[in-house]
Amino acid sequence: MRSLRRHPLFVPVLLCALAVLAARPTEAADGGGDSDISAQVARLYEDAAVATQQYEAGRQEAEAQRGKAERIEGLLDRERREIAVMHEDLGRIARAQYRTSGGMPLTAQIVLARSPDELMRGQHVFSQANLAVSNAIDKSRRAEARLAADEAKAAAAWQMLEKRNAQLASLKKDIEQKLEEARGQLQGQADASVAAGACRGAVRLDQPRTSFTQTWVAPVETYELSAGFGNGGARWANRHTGQDFAVPIGTPVRAVGAGRVAKVSCGGAFGIEIVVQHAGGYYTQYAHLAAVSVDQGERVSTGQRIGQSGTTGNSTGPHLHFEVRVTPELGSGVDPVPWLTARGVPLG
Structure with a gap:
């Protein structure tokens, strides 16, 4: 199945199409004659098949989205652990810098240094420690920002999933309800014909576009x-x-x-x-x-x-x-x- 993420227009187009199907009025509501009920049921039968197919496609995509959300949750847990480790590293660097007098004023370092080389080495260590602290802080901030973005992405994914599934389920239910009502009318007419012993006559149905290449088929498609x-x-x-x-x-x-x-x-x-x-x-x-x-x-x-x-x-x-x-x-x-x-x- 094609991914909906590669086709951002698929979901709104799908929902609009199903909404049109669900909104189509029945012939009885429009005052159509009884002879039209067979065609109406056939049309609603096809609409229900389309709605079911699209609902199943949406359900499968929802399962894929569910897996994606679970993977994001796993990523969030890992990022939280990484941030905790970074915070520990920051504390360790700060403590080491304190123990090695990394924060000693420059004047004191000049007075206490036994030689220019020792002074330069002390300055180099001090600069490296400050750079390490600065890098760790930046990395921690970036990780926290990424964590916040991923959390928002996960929440949005779940919201989209729930909304789309609710819309698909509602549209499918509406079409199936119309079909059930029309089926009842069709069976009522059929019972009246049988009781009278006289057929109502042929009501032409739209034929499927698929042309059969085989000589024989089953009498019904799904059963x-x-x-x-x-x-x-x-x-x-x-x-x-x-x-x-x-x-x-x-x-x-x-x-x-x-x-x-x-x-x-x-x-x-x-x-x-x-x-x-x-x-x-x-x-x-x-x-x-x-x-x-x-x-x-x-x-x-x-x-x-x-x-x-x-x-x-x-x-x-x-x-x-x-x-x-x-x-x-x-x-x-x-x-x-x-x-x-x-x-x-x-x-x-």
Whole structure:
């Protein structure tokens, strides 16, 4: 990670950018229609991802700053010890100068000197002692000034660290709160569609700029695996027919490969679902969605966002139910994990 110290404008620009994200009003607050909620959630989802990324970058920089501050504290302790030693040296020089009559008046030294050479040697010793004392005093003063500057630097570093972290955390929390509210609205609309047995229609989502070079991808970008293929339980009539991905409501769902949308439906145990037909005779299903962004019969590409996850139908919490089948209908499923692994997409 690049150091913020080499880029002094990074922090204010970052905070301004996040402030813009946090300040963007929701569509509901602006009186936007219900059909816009999917796009709103998708936008807030991206904003939250940016805020989280920048917050983590700031947190890592904070750790580096913490280490720097601890090193400064170590330096301060060393400088304090050095100053204490200097003070001891000053006392030792002063005592030695007193014992050797270094402070004797020049007239007395002339009277007591047994020869001009002895007088010159005495003057030389006296000058050297004064020079040593003067140098020690100057060195001590410089060290004390450096100590004061380092103490101020350490205090400023900690203050900047705490202020930046507080700002980043506040902006991140604000965006996530807006996202949570929008997710609730999206799921409410989805539940109404399922209850009515009629889909609201496709709401187009902005597609990621990244073009996928691989033929197959995971159905969601970030996830935790939950119920797997073949699991038993009271929630299923026989056994679990797919792989569940635990993700928040509104998470963009991707087509795992290129194909054609064979089915879009709302209602029943799967809630809102999409089935995509792929070359080679396989079908993939994406169920318990909150919204769809494709129409039946539409061609899709690898990684294209085709919907948003939810918890519609027979679902106990937000997740994506993903199946791989040899027919478009339930009952012909194969285990999605080894199927995707064999196509270069290991899950875990």
